[in-house]
Structures are given as C-alpha cells and as structure tokens.
Amino acid sequence: MSSIPHDHVHGDGHAGHAPHPTGLMRWITTTNHKDIGTLYLLFSLFMFFVGGVLALTIRTELFHPGLQVVNPEFFNSLTTLHGLIMIFGAIMPAAVGFANWQIPMMIGAPDMAFARMNNWSFWLLPPAAIMLIGSFFVPGGAASGGWTLYPPLSVQGGMGFDLTIFAVHIMGASSIMGSINIITTILNMRAPGMTLMKMPMFVWTWLITAYLLIMVMPVLAGAVTMLLTDRHFGTTFFNAAGGGDPVLFQHVFWFFGHPEVYIMILPSFGIISEIIPAFARKPLFGYPSMVYAVASIAILSCLVWAHHMFTVGLPAAGLLFFMYVTMLIAVPTGVKVFNWLATMWRGSMTFETPMLFAVGFIFLFTIGGFTGLVVAIVPVDIQLQDTYYVVAHFHYVLVAGSLFAFFAGAYYWLPKWTGTMYDETLGKWHFWCAMITFNITFFPMHFLGLAGMPRRIPDYAQQFTDWNMVASIGAFGFGLSQLIFVWVVMKCIRGDGAKAPAKPWEGAHTLEWTLPSPAPYHSFETPPVVK
Amino acid sequence: MSAAAPGATPSYYVPQPSHWPITGSVALLLMGSGAAFWFNQYPAGPWMVAIGFAFLLVMFFGWFGAVIGESEGRLYSKRVDTSFRWSMSWFIYSEVMFFAAFFGALFYVRNISVPDLGDIVGNGIWPNYAAQWPTEGPYLTAPFTPISAIGIPLINTLLLLSSGVTLTIAHHALKAGRRQALKLWLFLTIVLGFTFLGFQAYEYMHLYHAYNLKMTTGVYGSTFYMLTGFHGFHVFVGATMLTVMLFRVFKGHFDADHHFAFEAAAWYWHFVDVVWLLLFVLVYWMV
Numbered sequence: 001m002s003s004i005p006h007d008h009v010h011g012d013g014h015a016g017h018a019p020h021p022t023g024l025m026r027w028i029t030t031t032n033h034k035d036i037g038t039l040y041l042l043f044s045l046f047m048f049f050v051g052g053v054l055a056l057t058i059r060t061e062l063f064h065p066g067l068q069v070v071n072p073e074f075f076n077s078l079t080t081l082h083g084l085i086m087i088f089g090a091i092m093p094a095a096v097g098f099a100n101w102q103i104p105m106m107i108g109a110p111d112m113a114f115a116r117m118n119n120w121s122f123w124l125l126p127p128a129a130i131m132l133i134g135s136f137f138v139p140g141g142a143a144s145g146g147w148t149l150y151p152p153l154s155v156q157g158g159m160g161f162d163l164t165i166f167a168v169h170i171m172g173a174s175s176i177m178g179s180i181n182i183i184t185t186i187l188n189m190r191a192p193g194m195t196l197m198k199m200p201m202f203v204w205t206w207l208i209t210a211y212l213l214i215m216v217m218p219v220l221a222g223a224v225t226m227l228l229t230d231r232h233f234g235t236t237f238f239n240a241a242g243g244g245d246p247v248l249f250q251h252v253f254w255f256f257g258h259p260e261v262y263i264m265i266l267p268s269f270g271i272i273s274e275i276i277p278a279f280a281r282k283p284l285f286g287y288p289s290m291v292y293a294v295a296s297i298a299i300l301s302c303l304v305w306a307h308h309m310f311t312v313g314l315p316a317a318g319l320l321f322f323m324y325v326t327m328l329i330a331v332p333t334g335v336k337v338f339n340w341l342a343t344m345w346r347g348s349m350t351f352e353t354p355m356l357f358a359v360g361f362i363f364l365f366t367i368g369g370f371t372g373l374v375v376a377i378v379p380v381d382i383q384l385q386d387t388y389y390v391v392a393h394f395h396y397v398l399v400a401g402s403l404f405a406f407f408a409g410a411y412y413w414l415p416k417w418t419g420t421m422y423d424e425t426l427g428k429w430h431f432w433c434a435m436i437t438f439n440i441t442f443f444p445m446h447f448l449g450l451a452g453m454p455r456r457i458p459d460y461a462q463q464f465t466d467w468n469m470v471a472s473i474g475a476f477g478f479g480l481s482q483l484i485f486v487w488v489v490m491k492c493i494r495g496d497g498a499k500a501p502a503k504p505w506e507g508a509h510t511l512e513w514t515l516p517s518p519a520p521y522h523s524f525e526t527p528p529v530v531k
Numbered sequence: 532m533s534a535a536a537p538g539a540t541p542s543y544y545v546p547q548p549s550h551w552p553i554t555g556s557v558a559l560l561l562m563g564s565g566a567a568f569w570f571n572q573y574p575a576g577p578w579m580v581a582i583g584f585a586f587l588l589v590m591f592f593g594w595f596g597a598v599i600g601e602s603e604g605r606l607y608s609k610r611v612d613t614s615f616r617w618s619m620s621w622f623i624y625s626e627v628m629f630f631a632a633f634f635g636a637l638f639y640v641r642n643i644s645v646p647d648l649g650d651i652v653g654n655g656i657w658p659n660y661a662a663q664w665p666t667e668g669p670y671l672t673a674p675f676t677p678i679s680a681i682g683i684p685l686i687n688t689l690l691l692l693s694s695g696v697t698l699t700i701a702h703h704a705l706k707a708g709r710r711q712a713l714k715l716w717l718f719l720t721i722v723l724g725f726t727f728l729g730f731q732a733y734e735y736m737h738l739y740h741a742y743n744l745k746m747t748t749g750v751y752g753s754t755f756y757m758l759t760g761f762h763g764f765h766v767f768v769g770a771t772m773l774t775v776m777l778f779r780v781f782k783g784h785f786d787a788d789h790h791f792a793f794e795a796a797a798w799y800w801h802f803v804d805v806v807w808l809l810l811f812v813l814v815y816w817m818v
C-alpha cells in the first residue's frame with residue numbers, strides 16, 4: 001500500500017483500512033502515537049490550570065497574615081493536591097506527550113512499539129484525575145499531609161487519602177507501561193544506521209528517564225501500599241507502637257522522590273539540547289559528554305534521597321554521605337549547563353520564542369540548581385528545611401526548569417504538529433510575561449525562607465507580609481500569562497497563521513524535519529536510512 | 532503497510548484502534564474508587580469493586596485474545612518479537628523493584644527501627660522493651676509464636692524449585708516438538724504451583740489460629756504477611772499464565788521457534804521462584 005496522502009493526516013483515519021472511528025471514539029480508541037501525544041499534552045494543559053487554580057487559592061489566602069479565605073484543613077488539602085496534580089497531572093504527562101509525538105519521528109519509526117498499550121497509558125490518567133479531584137468532595141476532604149504523604153498524618157486522615165493512594169497506584173501503572181513502551185521503542189525501532197550515539201539528545205534523555213521511572217514507580221507503589229495497610233488492616237510499618245517507624249516511609253518515599261525530580265527535569269534537558277543548537281546554528285557542544293552526564297545524573301540520583309531528611313535524626317555518617325553525593329550531582333549538571341553555553345558561544349543566534357524560553361530556562365534553572373546546593377549543605381539545611389526557601393528552590397527547577405522547557409518545546413514543534421506557524425508576537429509576550437511574573441512570584445520566597453517562614457502553613461507572622469503580597473501579585477500575573485499560551489495554541493490548531501514549511505528552523509537537523517508539516521499520520525512507513 | 536495484511540508492515544505492526552484499553556480504565560476507576568468506598572464503610576464499595584473486576588476480566592480476555600489472534604495469524608515480525616522480549620524484561624524489573632520496597636522495609640525494621648526502640652530513645656517511653664526479632668513491638672502485647680522454616684516453608688521451597696525444573700523440561704520439549712511431553716511437564720508445573728498455594732493458604736490459617744500470628748502482630752506480622760502475601764499473589768498470577776499456556780498448547784498454538792508467550796510466562800515463573808528463595812532465607816530462616 002502506498003503511503004498515506006498527507007492531506008489526510010488530520011482527517012478521520014486513513015485510506016485502505018477498516019473504517020476508523022470518528023469523533024470522540026477516535027480519541028478514545030486511538031492507537032496512533034500522534035493522537036495519543038496530543039491527548040497527553042491537552043490533558044496536561046488542563047491539569048496545569050486545575051493545579052493553577054489551587055495555587056492561586058493558596059496565594060490568595062497568603063496575601064495577608066491571618067485566616068481569611070479558607071480554613072486551615074482545606075488549606076492543607078490545597079497544598080497537597082496542588083503538588084500531586086502538578087507533578088503527576090501536569091509535568092509528567094506533558095513530558096510523555098512530547099515523547100509520544102517526537103520519539104518515533106526522531107528515530108525514524110512509524111509509531112510506538114506497543115500502540116494499544118500506549119493508549120492505555122494515557123487513558124489511565126483521566127480516572128486517576130477524577131479520583132484526585134473528586135477527593136475534594138468526599139467526607140473529610142482531600143488528602144492533606146502534603147504531596148509527600150508522610151505518616152502519621154496520612155495514616156490518620158480520611159477517605160481522601162484512600163482515593164489518593166489508589167490514584168497513585170493507577171498513575172504508577174500508567175507511567176510504568178508508558179516507560180516500557182518508550183524504552184522498547186528506542187531500543188528496538190530505530191531506523192537503520194541510527195546508532196545509540198547518533199540519537200538526538202531528547203531521545204537519550206527519555207531513554208534514561210524511562211529507566212528511572214521503571215525503577216522507582218514500583219517503589220512508590222510499595223510505599224503507598226504500606227500506608228494503605230497501616231490505615232485499614234492494622235499493620236504497623238510506620239507506627240512505633242508495633243516496632244515500625246514513620247521515618248521508614250520517608251526513606252521509601254524519597255527513594256522514589258529524588259529520582260522523580262530528575263524524571264521531571266531530564267526530558268526538559270533533552271528539549272533544551274535540541275533547541276539551543278537549532279537557534280545557535282551550531283551542533284550541540286560535547287554530545288558524548290552530554291550523554292554521560294545524563295547517565296551519571298541518573299545513577300547518582302538513586303544515592304541522594306536522604307537529603308530530604310536531614311532533620312529527622314540521621315547518624316552523622318549518613319548526613320555526610322548524602323550531603324557529598326548530593327553535591328556530586330552538581331558536577332554532571334554543571335557539565336550540561338556548560339555545554340549549552342558553549343553551544344551558543346560564537347553561534348549565529350536568533351531569539352525566536354523557543355530560544356527565548358530555552359535561554360530563560362538555562363538562566364533560571366541554574367539559580368534553582370545553586371539553591372539546591374545551598375540546601376544540600378547539612379548545617380544550612382537544618383535552618384532551611386520546611387521553609388519557603390525550599391519552595392523557592394523547587395519552583396525554580398520545576399517551573400522555570402521543566403515547565404519553561406516544555407513551553408520552549410511546544411513553540412519549537414507546534415509548526416510540525418499543526419502545520420501552522422505560531423504567532424511570534426504573542427509568543428514573545430508570553431515569554432516576557434511569564435519570565436517577569438515568575439520571578440516576582442518566586443524570588444521573594446528565598447527571602448521569606450531565609451527569614452524563617454515555614455511552608456504549608458495558612459497563616460504567618462506580620463513581618464513576612466510584604467514579600468507575601470508581592471509573591472501573590474506575581475502569582476496572579478503568572479497565571480494570567482498562561483492564557484496567552486492557550487491563545488497561541490488555539491490559533492495553531494485552528495490553522496490561524498502562516499503555513500508552516502517542513503523545516504521552519506534552518507538550524508534544526510533531526511529527522512522529524514524531513515517530514516512534511518503537519519507530520520503524516522504514521523511517521524515513517526519505511527525506515528529512513530541514517531548515515 | 533503491506534497490501535496483504537492491513538496494519539502490518541514488513542517489520543512493524545501498528546494495530547487498529549481498540550476499545551480494550553478504555554475498558555480497562557473504566558475497570559480500574561471502579562475498582563480504585565470502589566475500594567476507597569469499601570474501606571470507609573460505604574455499602575456501594577464492594578459492588579463497585581466487583582463490577583470493576585468484571586470489566587477487568589473482560590478486558591483481559593478481549594485484549595489477550597486479540598494479541599493471540601494476531602500472533603497466531605503470524606502478523607508479528609522478528610522485530611515485534613524482540614519488542615515483546617524487551618518489554619517483558621522491563622516489566623519483570625519493575626516487579627523486582629516493587630518487592631525491593633518491602634524487602635527494604637524488612638531490612639529497616641530489623642536493623643534500625645526495632646533496635647532503636649530498645650535503645651535509649653525508645654526505652655525512655657517503653658523501659659522494658661527487649662527489642663528482639665521477631666517482635667510485635669513495644670506497645671502491642673499479644674503473645675504469638677514465630678513461624679519456623681522447617682515444615683511447610685521448606686516443603687514449599689522444594690515445590691517451587693522442582694516446578695522450575697519441570698517448566699524447563701517442558702520448554703525443551705516444546706523446542707524439540709515433543710507435544711505430549713510438553714503437555715505433561717507443563718501440567719505438572721501448574722499442579723506444583725497450585726499445591727504451593729494450597730499449602731500457603733493452610734499455613735496462613737494455621738498461623739492465624741494456632742500461632743496467633745496476624746497482620747496486626749507488629750512489624751513482624753506486617754512484613755511477614757506483606758512479603759509472603761504479595762509473593763503468593765504473584766505465584767497465583769504466574770500459575771494462571773501457565774494455565775493459559777497449557778490451554779493454548781492444547782489448541783495447537785506455539786512451535787519450536789514461535790512461542791514467546793510461553794517463554795514470557797516461564798521468565799515470570801522463574802522470577803517468582805527467585806523471590807521465594809529470598810523470602811525463605813530472609814523471612815523464614817533468619818528469624
């Protein structure tokens with residue numbers, strides 16, 4: 001059969017096959033990596049706004065000292081669900097959405113290795129989201145011990161915790177299946193000639209991310225399973241009365257949790273490593289060292305979990321070990337930042353929106369990395385643990401890090417996905433609004449944390465008022481800026497803009513740009529040969 | 532896309548749209564939220580779990596049925612076979628990590644939390660706590676008898692180890708085309724597997740009633756039942772997989788170089804075997 005005519009691409013299926021379902025059923029039953037990628041990305045965008053509403057409620061309450069908008073229990077649910085929804089509902093699905101769209105195109109494959117399982121990986125997310133969001137409406141309210149679900153709070157809480165636990169199980173199953181699919185696709189479906197060391201960096205970072213996911217998601221499942229049995233079946237894993245220990249949960253959780261933060265940043269590293277060379281019009285500086293850096297980050301990230309537990313009373317040897325290994329991670333991270341800068345060095349750079357977000361990413365992520373180093377120092381962290389300084393740290397790496405990279409990637413690939421160029425003016429507005437309001441929101445949190453303001457508390461002492469007001473104003477600005485992004489995406493989907501050529505970025509060299517825009521329904525029917 | 536088989540390419544297979552995944556999602560939504568209702572004493576809970584489970588069974592039959600049909604229709608190329616091998620290996624790795632969480636918990640309570648409770652820290656609150664493994668903890672005081680490795684656990688070890696051997700013999704018979712031997716040895720493997728489960732069920736009952744060793748018996752009971760319980764569940768899943776393979780053998784499926792489903796089930800079975808050996812040493816023996 002001949003290849004599919006390109007104008008059919010976004011039609012209801014393709015010629016020569018049994019009729020494909022149309023309308024809603026197309027999206028529910030689809031086995032196409034592009035459809036599924038789109039679903040992941042739209043789901044992520046939706047959850048980003050759900051999580052955003054929770055965040056803005058938090059910031060409203062914190063605008064003033066005292067309690068004014070919500071009661072303390074509900075406030076705790078807000079911080080908990082904000083964290084869970086942003087991590088499991090927004091950031092991770094977005095990364096998988098990019099993987100779905102890009103990996104087959106970048107390695108020259110027609111689709112993912114397991115197309116049906118791919119569909120299930122996505123369609124497990126809405127049930128989990130229903131359970132998470134629905135938990136707000138059950139007696140006792142949503143889970144409220146923080147996204148880290150520490151016992152004893154998580155053992156004592158109400159039904160919301162059970163819904164959260166099962167949602168975590170389901171999302172874990174989704175991640176594991178998605179990762180097995182991605183690893184298999186990368187290892188087994190590359191076009192002839194594409195050796196591992198010729199793979200685009202984005203593909204490399206996802207290979208390692210998927211490995212990390214398969215390694216740690218089952219551990220999280222184990223941790224919440226022990227919570228569940230402690231809650232309902234009388235086990236005492238986390239209860240000293242029976243010989244257990246709440247700190248045990250923290251160990252198991254952070255054995256998952258720290259690799260998890262790299263799971264959220266590595267795909268972003270990959271996106272940035274595609275964009276910087278394209279707009280600097282130079283090949284990526286030090287490709288092999290980039291690969292080794294990602295691999296060593298992945299290995300080290302399994303040996304640092306207790307840096308989240310410096311104040312629980314670990315033995316001194318443990319504190320020292322985890323402090324030094326944590327600092328070691330800064331070395332490969334530094335290698336990556338160095339290589340991005342060296343790629344730009346004497347390049348002929350232009351600053352379209354993807355590049356703006358990429359440069360913003362490098363700038364702000366590096367700040368977040370440095371504050372990570374600060375809290376990695378045990379004596380300093382004993383002061384800063386559970387303060388707003390930590391909140392500032394992880395929002396610099398997660399929002400200005402992961403999220404900005406996803407924005408960069410979205411602008412970079414939207415022309416390929418939709419066949420329409422995005423609106424450059426709006427894109428630039430989006431970048432500058434996001435960049436400025438992000439810093440207004442989160443930079444003051446460093447000061448608040450250093451001054452001793454605790455996180456996850458609905459009320460605070462008078463002297464913290466000014467910076468909290470600034471942060472709240474910034475947060476609303478940041479939230480509103482994202483509407484520009486929605487507008488840009490809508491315009492592209494509706495075809496309102498210039499028609500995108502096959503390769504809108506002259507400096508881009510990966511395989512997806514050899515396909516027409518929008519990309520055909522099945523990427524490479526016959527594998528391209530890579531020289 | 533070859534002209535002959537829609538959806539099949541010389542080296543890739545891209546299946547048609549499918550409604551099995553969404554069936555599974557509905558199933559898990561019902562089971563997950565149903566369990567939450569159930570554990571919080573809502574009468575609707577068990578019903579939701581039951582209906583969800585029915586959906587799940589339908590999905591398993593439908594989905595695996597479709598895959599078996601495609602496989603027997605020879606729609607899968609060598610490359611697809613390799614994909615299956617990779618994916619099964621990674622799946623088993625994820626299972627390894629799942630058990631690692633519970634073995635880690637066992638390590639922690641035995642070497643850190645229980646000794647700590649017998650130390651100055653705990654002794655301030657519970658001065659007379661001996662902190663000896665096995666323990667029900669400093670506060671719970673329901674006398675129990677720990678289980679010994681000799682007896683049912685040892686028998687079960689022998690059962691599982693020999694089931695590994697019989698399964699390997701079955702595999703060799705499959706590769707040599709000796710179908711009768713294949714059926715016999717595979718059947719024997721399954722019998723050994725379910726006998727193991729029978730013994731374990733008997734052991735659990737005995738422990739609950741005669742030894743007073745329960746899930747609520749402090750960290751000893753918690754870790755014991757969590758580890759052996761999940762292992763037993765995996766034995767059940769593995770034995771079910773092997774049973775499906777036996778049915779397929781009777782239907783004439785598989786030949787010398789086209790039987791990955793059989794191999795995958797065998798890999799899984801050996802994995803379950805290895806976990807048992809760890810359990811036998813760490814949970815039963817080193818009390």
Ligand code: HEM
Pocket residue numbers: 148261262264265307308326327329330333368369370371372373375376377381384385386390393394397398401402
């Ligand atoms: C140079 C690299 C990094 C270092 C040295 C580092 C170090 C740390 C340390 C020591 C903490 C614990 C602080 C405390 O609770 O007192 C922490 C918290 C955190 N980090 Fe990082 N980090 C780094 C990069 C990242 C990245 C890349 C991400 C995610 C994309 C990330 C996400 C987080 C999160 C979410 C938390 C807070 C978890 C919580 O308690 O809720 N970090 N980091």
Ligand SMILES: [Cu+2]
Pocket residue numbers: 257258261304305307308
């Ligand atoms: Cu960490």
